[in-house]
Amino acid sequence: MRVNVMVTEPRMAHEAVCIYDLIGPDCITFEDGKKIYEIIHPELKQGSTVVLDFAGVEVLATPFANTAIGNLLEDMTLCQVQNGLSFVNLSSDFGPMIDLVIENASQYFSDPSIRDIVSQSLKECG
Amino acid sequence: MRIYIPTINDTVKDFQALFSLQQLIDQSLNVEFDFSHCSSLKPHAIALIGGLARSVEKRGGTVHFEWKTCENRVLHHLIRNEFVRAFGSDIQTQAYDSIPYREHTLKDKASIMEYLKKYWLGRGWVGVSPLLKSKILGNVWEIYENAFGHSHSPIGVISCGQYYRSSGKLQLAVTDLGMGIAQNVQNYFSAQIARILGGPILGNYSSIDDEGALEWAFTEGMSTRQGAAAGLGLKLLKEFIRVNGGQLQVFSNHAYVEIDKNGEQYHRQEESIKGTIVNISLQCDNRYYCLAVEKL
Numbered sequence: 001m002r003v004n005v006m007v008t009e010p011r012m013a014h015e016a017v018c019i020y021d022l023i024g025p026d027c028i029t030f031e032d033g034k035k036i037y038e039i040i041h042p043e044l045k046q047g048s049t050v051v052l053d054f055a056g057v058e059v060l061a062t063p064f065a066n067t068a069i070g071n072l073l074e075d076m077t078l079c080q081v082q083n084g085l086s087f088v089n090l091s092s093d094f095g096p097m098i099d100l101v102i103e104n105a106s107q108y109f110s111d112p113s114i115r116d117i118v119s120q121s122l123k124e125c126g
Numbered sequence: 127m128r129i130y131i132p133t134i135n136d137t138v139k140d141f142q143a144l145f146s147l148q149q150l151i152d153q154s155l156n157v158e159f160d161f162s163h164c165s166s167l168k169p170h171a172i173a174l175i176g177g178l179a180r181s182v183e184k185r186g187g188t189v190h191f192e193w194k195t196c197e198n199r200v201l202h203h204l205i206r207n208e209f210v211r212a213f214g215s216d217i218q219t220q221a222y223d224s225i226p227y228r229e230h231t232l233k234d235k236a237s238i239m240e241y242l243k244k245y246w247l248g249r250g251w252v253g254v255s256p257l258l259k260s261k262i263l264g265n266v267w268e269i270y271e272n273a274f275g276h277s278h279s280p281i282g283v284i285s286c287g288q289y290y291r292s293s294g295k296l297q298l299a300v301t302d303l304g305m306g307i308a309q310n311v312q313n314y315f316s317a318q319i320a321r322i323l324g325g326p327i328l329g330n331y332s333s334i335d336d337e338g339a340l341e342w343a344f345t346e347g348m349s350t351r352q353g354a355a356a357g358l359g360l361k362l363l364k365e366f367i368r369v370n371g372g373q374l375q376v377f378s379n380h381a382y383v384e385i386d387k388n389g390e391q392y393h394r395q396e397e398s399i400k401g402t403i404v405n406i407s408l409q410c411d412n413r414y415y416c417l418a419v420e421k422l
Contacts, residue, residue, distance in 0.1 A: 026239045028267045030275070058256075059239065061264035063271045092419045093257055 016088060020056030027060050033067025041072060044084040055089035065098060070105030078106045127154040131164045134171035136297075136405065138395070141377055144171055145397035151178045152400070155187035161196040169225070170299035170405045172209055173286040176227060177303050177401070179213065180281040189213070207286060221245070225287030225298060232282065233274040235267070241285065242266060251289050251296050252408050255416035258366070265363035269300050269404050277304020279401065294410040303401035308379035311339035336381035337392045344376075344383060344390070363406075364390070371409045378402040 017039055023032045040050045054060075072081050081102065090098070129147060134140045151157055159175065167175075179189040191213050193201060204210045205217050207224035225245040230238055247259050254262065273283045279302035287298035305313070315333045334342065346361055360374075364385055367374050374385040380398045384391050 024236075026235055026263075026267075028239070028264060029233070029235050029271065032235075059260045059263050059267070061267045061271070063268060091257060093261060093417050 016051040016053040018053045018055070020054075023057075023064075025056055025058040027057050027064040027068075029061075030063045030067045033064040033069075033071075036064075036068035037071055040068070040085070044072065044076060044080065047084070049084050049086070051086050051088055053088050054091070054094065057091075057094075060094050060097060062097070062101065065101045066105065069098060070101045070108075073102070073105040073109045078102070078110075127151075127156065128158045128160055129154075130160050130162065131167070131171075131175065133163070133165045134167050136168050136170065136375070136407070138382070138393075140168070141170070141375075141382070141399075141403070142395060142397045144174055145377075145395075145399045148174070148178055148399060149397075151182060154182065155185060157182050157187065158190045158192055160192050161200055164200055165197055167200060167203065168299075169207075169286040169288050169297050170301065170403050172204070172207065172227060173284045173299045173301040174399075174403060176209060176212065176229065176286070177281050177284050177301050180229065181303055184280050203288075207288065209286070223289040223291060225285070225289070227286040228284065229281070230270070230283045230285065233270070238270055238285075239263065239267070246287060246296075246298050249289070251410045252370070253412070253414040255414070255420055257420055258415055258417050261362045261417065262366060265360045266298075266300075266406070268360060272307070273300065273302040273304065273402065276310045277302045277306070277402065279304035289410065296408045296410050298406045300404040300406075301401065306379040306400060307343045307376070307402055308336035308339035308381050311343050312336075315339075335394070336379045337394050340376070340378060340381040340383055341392045366415065367406075367408070370411075370413075370415065373405075373407045375405040375407075376402065377405075 017036070019027060019036065022035060022039075027033075036052075040052070043050050069081075069085070072085070087095075087098070127150065129151060131147070132143055134144055157179070159179070179191075182189050191210075193204075193210065193215065196204065201210075203224070205219050206222050208221075208226040208228075210217055212227055212229065226241075228241055242263055243259075247254065247262065270283055273279060281303050284301045285298065286301075287296070289296050304310075312334060319333065344360065364374065366372075367385060368387045371387055374383075376383050376385075377395065377399050378401070380394055380396075382393055382395050384393075
């Protein structure tokens with residue numbers, strides 16, 4: 001499965017969630033990812049659109065991205081996330097990372113055989 | 127107990143010697159470190175010795191470093207990387223080519239990232255673009271996140287490094303004295319099996335050996351954390367090390383992995399480490415490294 005991050009033109013400042021203001025330049029921890037998740041998840045669940053503004057973000061690590069964005073797929077469809085969430089000021093290489101996070105999370109939360117990773121691994125280990 | 131620190135380089139045999147020391151020190155409450163048998167210490171050895179000393183103190187014991195037994199070269203190295211200062215001698219000096227010894231007792235991302243940016247990748251020893259640097263830092267952060275999140279290390283996480291001007295090598299070691307990556311994966315597997323079976327597992331059941339557990343932990347997408355977690359894939363770091371000609375070594379429990387341009391080799395080791403050592407070695411050449419997308 002291939003998904004593509006939607007990068008939109010910058011919207012009005014008050015519409016965007018400014019990651020730098022909330023977290024700072026280093027978006028790397030699970031805890032910081034949870035802060036963002038708790039802001040955007042209720043909005044998206046209500047059907048609102050959310051713009052994540054990455055201006056000023058220097059380091060993006062998967063613990064943050066998995067928690068902030070990947071976990072949205074736990075109770076939302078891929079379509080809901082893709083239609084509701086967009087990104088601005090995302091540096092050229094952060095896009096593929098977020099693509100991968102969404103793809104992995106979508107598989108993890110939608111496919112029981114992948115979700116139960118341990119069972120799969122145990123089978124492989126004999 | 128008097129512990130004679132041997133010369134420790136970075137072959138597998140050197141790591142085994144280091145882990146033998148851990149077993150001795152773990153049985154002692156009063157430890158004196160003697161350096162008279164030591165002519166050189168690599169960053170991973172310094173980080174582990176510091177961690178072991180702190181673990182003795184945590185258990186209520188005492189530690190004494192016999193600085194006067196150090197060869198001048200070793201002592202200068204330990205002063206410059208602030209190891210001596212960390213253990214009570216108030217000697218100040220310039221860092222020169224050292225990445226200072228640091229004990230990160232809390233998961234303080236600001237101080238750890240500042241440390242990595244300022245002392246490791248921020249000194250121009252390896253030519254990397256800002257974007258590639260940020261990606262490498264993101265991957266290395268995962269090592270700290272894993273150590274703080276899973277290991278339950280009593281002494282936190284310790285970092286230490288060195289730039290070797292003559293060989294053009296930059297080393298960074300990250301160590302914790304927690305349960306170890308393999309043990310953590312095995313505990314997770316056991317818990318999941320118990321969940322599937324609907325009750326606790328009787329006896330000493332281990333479904334996967336240490337090498338397999340370490341390999342599982344380094345496979346992208348595998349994680350013992352609940353939710354959409356990607357695990358310690360370290361994809362970008364591995365790729366950079368391959369292109370750069372560097373090496374990533376990870377020792378944990380009875381297993382270790384060596385990752386370099388020849389691939390990823392998992393092995394069993396005779397001596398076990400209670401905890402984890404991650405040793406990142408980069409080549410400092412004249413090349414400038416950037417991401418493929420930056421070349422467009």
